[in-house]
Amino acid sequence: MNKTLVAYFSPTGSTKSVAEKIAKAAKADLFEIVPAIPYTEADLEGFEKDSRATQEARNRELRPEIKNKVENMDDYSTLFIGFPIWWFLPPTIINTFLETYNLSGKKIILFGTSDGSSISNCIEELQKSAPNANFIIQKLIKPTTSLSMIEGWVQGIK
Numbered sequence: 098m099n100k101t102l103v104a105y106f107s108p109t110g111s112t113k114s115v116a117e118k119i120a121k122a123a124k125a126d127l128f129e130i131v132p133a134i135p136y137t138e139a140d141l142e143g144f145e146k147d148s149r150a151t152q153e154a155r156n157r158e159l160r161p162e163i164k165n166k167v168e169n170m171d172d173y174s175t176l177f178i179g180f181p182i183w184w185f186l187p188p189t190i191i192n193t194f195l196e197t198y199n200l201s202g203k204k205i206i207l208f209g210t211s212d213g214s215s216i217s218n219c220i221e222e223l224q225k226s227a228p229n230a231n232f233i234i235q236k237l238i239k240p241t242t243s244l245s246m247i248e249g250w251v252q253g254i255k
Contacts, residue, residue, distance in 0.1 A: 099174050100172050112139050
């Protein structure tokens, strides 16, 4: 129950590289959130009104299905959860992930990747999906951030 998990959604690979660094720095297990229906390049086009990313940003009730599952979620007390930021919000597959488990009392640290959006609204948005979890911090991290910088951040949290 005292283990740490880094769970991430990374349709382009940018968030994956950050998640891998965090997992190494935190000596944590790594879990990729895999959508049941993969996102295509067209799905990720944020400036197209019919793209999946835009639809999720507009309709926060959408819940894309997840193909895989953390089998031993009860073993983890701390979760780092990473995602790209779409229109200043997390993709709704992150809500699906949070709603899949009983996260009561777990410490949740959010990290997002973006070329231009802020992460400032993400805790407020995601607390709705895990109201009994303890969301403690959110941070925007660029994929090019060094491992040593991430190690410093992770150590500052613990």
